[in-house]
Amino acid sequence: MSHRDDYTYDVEQQLPLPEFFRKYRDKLPLLVIVTDGFCGETKNDEYAYAEIIRLHKSCQQLRVLCKLSANDGAKEEFLSIPVDCSCMFSEVKKLKRVGKPKLMLELLAKKKLPFHVRYASSSDGVITPTLLECIKGVDILLMKTYIEDFFLGNCLQQEVLSPIPSIVALCPNISLSIITGYANKSQDQFHAKLWSMEAFVQRNITFYEGSSEITRFNRSSTTTGTGNPIPIDLLPLDSMHSSDKTDTPPMFISRQKSKSFQDETYDMYEPPPYLGSNQRFSEFEKKPSSLPTESVEYMTVLEEDSTYSVIEVGDTKFGKPFENMKCITEPIASDSDSANNSWSGGSSKSFVTEKSVHDIQQILKRLNLSNYCKTFKKNLIDGTVLQELDEQSLKKDFKFMHVEAVRLMKYVRAGHIPK
Structure with missing residues (x-):
């Protein structure tokens, strides 16, 4: 998961998902952070606080x-x-x-x-x-x-956009705030990151509409x-x-509330001001569906x-049924990589995951790392194994030079190919 301190956002502007949907459904895409998480009944209403999501679009x-x-x-x-x-x-x-x-x-x-x-x-x-x-x-x-209404998007993991599409249900127990920039980087770098994400999604992701x-x-x-x-x-x-x-509709009872940002700012021996989840739900009940x-x-x-x-x-x-959700595994080289140094850390899922040992051999040759082909083939390094490695393991176990390890990991995490 990407670290929340790397970004700027206004917690005071957080909104529960139903309200966020009504206000911003026509203003997507947006990069958001979960400021109030929830352990829901499905994967669509279970998001942890501090999770960062790129909301691509809404759907009905x-x-x-x-x-x-x-x-x-x-x-x-x-x-x-x-x-x-x-x-x-x-x-x-x-x-x-x-x-x-x-x-x-x-x-x-x-x-x-x-x-x-x-x-x-x-x-x-x-x-x-x-x-x-x-x-x-x-x-x-x-x-x-x-x-039924949904958001469609992708979660950010270690600064890398996950290639697995996410469906976000309008759970009133989840609140979001819009990310407006980096905490320690320029707005140009932030906008370059947003552009890179847009290019990746347009080229690699197919969403199922609901x-x-x-x-x-x-x-x-x-x-x-x-x-x-x-x-x-x-x-x-x-x-x-x-x-x-x-005459009263069934209550939406929280199964498990995760710790919110505000909770961290209060002393543990002093009861923090109530965040208003009941009040929010009451408002949600009274409004037209x-x-x-x-x-x-x-x-x-x-x-x-x-x-x-x-x-x-x-x-x-x-209309006729949509195609099953799929993810095209072709890598994308972003023009913003030279100006954006935020692609640090590995992704739990990357677009090399499904590649075979033979595919990895071709990638090594394309990155001018063909002298490692024999060792990778001997160790059966396919995409799933490769995405579990990092710079340190490449240097220690395979004797990569530092710049070579960085070059390969840039490809694994962001599809970057030097120009």
């Missing part, structure tokens, strides 16, 4: 709320399925017969909600084995479509399984037992043929 994902047919006495359970999901479902017809397997997008484009389906098949790993056992052979009632997973939750859950809070008006009231009915629901009447087929179909909800169009 159309999902469909479903209800599982429960046995008598069983807890009422719901599913949230991406409309662009690659899984196949079959419509349940009269006499419990089922139709041909179709994508969710195709079913919603041709059939008015609500209606029942059954899971048919999946071409990827969007369903966990536990969930698969739960939904196989079970009638699933598709109830209504709704929209969460690809089918998730399961119930009325006692704090999120829909994606990391986003359950919208106040999402779940139907008429299906609740009379003892469960309430930022994740609006849409009824099926607003869904229309815009275009449909054998290869592509589009549906529209309100002013937003949703």
Whole structure:
């Protein structure tokens, strides 16, 4: 993780993620620091304080709320399925017969909600084995479509932008502040760093527009399984037992709050001023949901043929399933490296990780380090092994000169190739 003291930011300007989304969703990209972290239910709402993230863009994902047919006495359970999901479902017809397997997008484009389906098949790993056992052979009632909002970005690790895309859910327990510069470097160097990040993302990263997973939750859950809070008006009231009915939406209960920046500035024997997480949540509850629901009447087929179909909800169009999230592993040489000396330290994941022993041999030749090819080949140094090394181990174990070790590590961490 990059060190927070290397950057300048205003903690007083921190905002919880829902408010940050409303204010800055159209002003991205931004480099931000987590000033109030949270250990959430998913990887999308679990970010530690002091974590630095480059927010690339915001996105809206159309999902469909479903209800599982429960046995008598069983807890009422719901599913949230991406409309662009690659899984196949079959419509349940009269006499419990089922139709041909179709994508969710195709079913919603041709059939008015609500209606029942059954899971048919999946071409990827969007369903966990536990969930698969739960939904196989079970009638699933598709109830209504709704929209979830997310940030898409990449975390910064040891001053290196991770090539693994991050989906950031709008968790009200996480707060962000905008990073405005380096603490001990010029603004020109900071802007060069931002430019380098933009070039890396544009060339190497492909984002999936939302969460690809089918998730399961119930009325006692704090999120829909994606990391986003359950919208106040999402779940139907008429299906609740009379003892469960309430005018107050379920509380978003913190599972584990991480230490915030402000906590460090107060003496441990004096109770610090409360940061207002409850107050923030109260405000979040009273405001209209930022994740609006849409009824099926607003869904229309815009275009449909054998290869592509589009549906529209309100002013937003949703089309055929996106490609699975992928990361192109081609390195990028940044023009800003000569002016930016901040690429220090290794990344827990770099874009050389997937490269073979043969690929590393070619990289050594390109960096004029071919005299080490034989030793690297003998020791089976592939990308995964290489990204675990550093300058000291290269000099000690492989007898690199200092400048040679720096040259190789610059490539591993930033894709830099001397001009």
